[in-house]
Amino acid sequence: MADHKKEIDNVTGVETTGHEWDGLKELNNPLPKWWLYIFYATIAWSVVYWILMPSWPLINSYTTGLLGYSQRSVATQEYDEALEARAQTGQELMNASLEEIQNTPQLLEFAMANGGAAFADNCAPCHGTGATGFVGYPNLQDDNWIWGGTLDDIAMTISYGVRSEHDETRVGEMLAFGRDELLDKEQVKTVSNYVASLAGLDTNPSYDMAAGKELYAENCASCHADNGTGLQELGAPNLTSPSWVYDRSVEGIVAQVNNPRHGVMPAWIDRLGETTVKSLAVYVHSLGGGQ
Amino acid sequence: MKTDVTPTANTDDESWFASAAKVYPASVKGRFRNIKWAILAVTLGIYYFLPFVRWDRGPNLPDQAVLIDFERKRAYFFFLDIWPQEVFYITGLLVMASVALFLMNAIAGRVWCGYLCPQTVWTDLFLRVESWIEGERRQRIALDRAPWTGSKLAKKSLKHFIWLMIAWWTGGAWVLYFADAPTLVVDLATGQAPLAAYIWIGILTFTTYSLAGHMREQVCTYMCPWPRIQAALTDEYALNVTYRADRGEPRGHLKENRKRVEAGLPAGDCIDCYQCLHVCPTGVDIRNGIQLDCIQCGLCIDACDTVMTKIGKPTGLIAYDTDDNVDRREQGKPPIYRFVRPRTIIYATIIAGISALMLYSLMNREYSGLSVVHDRNPLFVVQSDRSIRNGYSLRVMNRVPEEQTLLLSISGMPEGSEFEVVGTPTNANGEVAVVVGPDRTRALRALVFSPEGVKMPSTSELVFILKNPKTGEVSTIHDFFRAPAQ
Numbered sequence: 092m093a094d095h096k097k098e099i100d101n102v103t104g105v106e107t108t109g110h111e112w113d114g115l116k117e118l119n120n121p122l123p124k125w126w127l128y129i130f131y132a133t134i135a136w137s138v139v140y141w142i143l144m145p146s147w148p149l150i151n152s153y154t155t156g157l158l159g160y161s162q163r164s165v166a167t168q169e170y171d172e173a174l175e176a177r178a179q180t181g182q183e184l185m186n187a188s189l190e191e192i193q194n195t196p197q198l199l200e201f202a203m204a205n206g207g208a209a210f211a212d213n214c215a216p217c218h219g220t221g222a223t224g225f226v227g228y229p230n231l232q233d234d235n236w237i238w239g240g241t242l243d244d245i246a247m248t249i250s251y252g253v254r255s256e257h258d259e260t261r262v263g264e265m266l267a268f269g270r271d272e273l274l275d276k277e278q279v280k281t282v283s284n285y286v287a288s289l290a291g292l293d294t295n296p297s298y299d300m301a302a303g304k305e306l307y308a309e310n311c312a313s314c315h316a317d318n319g320t321g322l323q324e325l326g327a328p329n330l331t332s333p334s335w336v337y338d339r340s341v342e343g344i345v346a347q348v349n350n351p352r353h354g355v356m357p358a359w360i361d362r363l364g365e366t367t368v369k370s371l372a373v374y375v376h377s378l379g380g381g382q
Numbered sequence: 383m384k385t386d387v388t389p390t391a392n393t394d395d396e397s398w399f400a401s402a403a404k405v406y407p408a409s410v411k412g413r414f415r416n417i418k419w420a421i422l423a424v425t426l427g428i429y430y431f432l433p434f435v436r437w438d439r440g441p442n443l444p445d446q447a448v449l450i451d452f453e454r455k456r457a458y459f460f461f462l463d464i465w466p467q468e469v470f471y472i473t474g475l476l477v478m479a480s481v482a483l484f485l486m487n488a489i490a491g492r493v494w495c496g497y498l499c500p501q502t503v504w505t506d507l508f509l510r511v512e513s514w515i516e517g518e519r520r521q522r523i524a525l526d527r528a529p530w531t532g533s534k535l536a537k538k539s540l541k542h543f544i545w546l547m548i549a550w551w552t553g554g555a556w557v558l559y560f561a562d563a564p565t566l567v568v569d570l571a572t573g574q575a576p577l578a579a580y581i582w583i584g585i586l587t588f589t590t591y592s593l594a595g596h597m598r599e600q601v602c603t604y605m606c607p608w609p610r611i612q613a614a615l616t617d618e619y620a621l622n623v624t625y626r627a628d629r630g631e632p633r634g635h636l637k638e639n640r641k642r643v644e645a646g647l648p649a650g651d652c653i654d655c656y657q658c659l660h661v662c663p664t665g666v667d668i669r670n671g672i673q674l675d676c677i678q679c680g681l682c683i684d685a686c687d688t689v690m691t692k693i694g695k696p697t698g699l700i701a702y703d704t705d706d707n708v709d710r711r712e713q714g715k716p717p718i719y720r721f722v723r724p725r726t727i728i729y730a731t732i733i734a735g736i737s738a739l740m741l742y743s744l745m746n747r748e749y750s751g752l753s754v755v756h757d758r759n760p761l762f763v764v765q766s767d768r769s770i771r772n773g774y775s776l777r778v779m780n781r782v783p784e785e786q787t788l789l790l791s792i793s794g795m796p797e798g799s800e801f802e803v804v805g806t807p808t809n810a811n812g813e814v815a816v817v818v819g820p821d822r823t824r825a826l827r828a829l830v831f832s833p834e835g836v837k838m839p840s841t842s843e844l845v846f847i848l849k850n851p852k853t854g855e856v857s858t859i860h861d862f863f864r865a866p867a868q
Contacts, residue, residue: 121400123604125597196817199805200825221759232763232773332766377804379763379773379829 206374263326269349412684553586
């Protein structure tokens, strides 16, 4: 195209490229050359990058690059570093008593964080994310404890569980007064009516309260205590508390006296280890109900 | 649409791109040159030496006047220390900086570009080095055209060596703002400094050397967005470096113009000596009017004033003026100068407003602080004795570099209520003494118990109070105590 002639735009005095769209002509304001060279430099850099860094996808893998960098390996390394950093405080936690943990700000903070995370992972499915429990799964927020609410009691329960397969497990069993015919149907209803009065529930005046009290003293008081406050050594719940594991109604009491239900909590010590169990005990205790 | 497009120009690929013509600014003496030297000395002096200025803050604290300490998450500026949660001050400063830029522009055009911009300042310094080694404008042009000789090689090598030294020092000064300067200097010299320091010095050495040494006016013309924004923000009253065409035109060489005067023809004061063009660091001809490439440094004013003085004409043929005034004078009207006008008032008000706001928040900031989050699940717990318990997650902040004992308490609860912090005893006054380490926060779990036998409304307000017994500073947080609906 040797026969081209330069066309100059009248308004700007700038040469046009000759490209025209609907009467508009493109002006040729040339870019500085260094701009072009920077573009070439970026192309050259991309080649360097391909060589050093993971870049090209292959059928089953990818080119890993000379530096061997991968986000996965960085994440793994950071995870290991975090574990190492935690190990030291974890060791201090192991050596400290539960009371010491609660009274040492640094250990308490660590235990609360560690325990909170462990609770969400392991305990929340039954006891709820807020530790408020469900029917059959005790509320850990209130101050009513079946097996005791001191730090040591809580740690013991978490470690070995309740009616679990662990040798050290806590075991408590209520007799099936109705099913095993230790009491007849009328007696069950009478004693249940009395228990309802202990719990502060509405009672049925057609049942004899004195007879109920007598039946209670004979059959129940040995575990649940004379006034119904229970006995934590045996895992006998406090019947006067507003918070019950099972149905808190006369019908619920009748059902329980007839054929008691026994919930099971697994032993955690072998799964979680002592550090985490200690953290969990401190966490659960600090929810507010701890004694 | 036309489809048979054929390029009429640029069949040669190269001509889509243009080599930048090298600018050889001549040196000049005068008022604006002196102002530029003074600003250069002050700004670079601050930049290079500020990290070495000491400022005693007492024990446990760095004694560097200006220090951005990433490790301890603090920034120190003399008597001020900025905490990481106060990064919004940077937003405030940036807003102020941009409005200050607009204000400068409304008053006198590209003051920033011509005098204050780091690109301008460092380019000035690099040009000074160049003219010191390679000589004046004509000598430099001649040297670049001359074949390579030992002397040319020596001059060029020396120039690039000094440029690199300045660039290296620039990068070196930068990293000193992020660590204790005297220690870091020793560490850098002995190879003990962190790798990041060397990398940053390398990056800034490269950018300074290439931008101030090689790119120069190309940065302003092609890279910087401000010339475009500035052109959109300017108005008819903003002073700009202006060639007073009313006085200068018709231009002509000195003798030619004298002849024209003798012949009774009109003749301007501009003698077409090109001094304004030769001193221009961006290589523009100011007589073409305001243009994007012009950084308005005022050096052409100095050059023109020198010439005008020599030929016995009044100075100010090129001066800070407006195009409007040029037109007005041509029409025989007096020029108008208006510094106080809506936009300058608005810009100044915004600047004053933001500074006042920042100053207020700085002077009223708390040195200890408290945040409270009420338990969401459960909102409340009914105790065996039917009293209600609420749980709260507290975070107590100590922003001073010494251990503090702060007193935490509550108010707004009925008589007989209890306040408990897990792991810390409550004293007889119902206060909990919380020890927080220097520059630390401490997470606490707090429990509030309503008194036995008192019916609580489903929601009642309570206040957490954090008191510093030493300074008397008190922070309060309002929260709620929840109870079962009645």
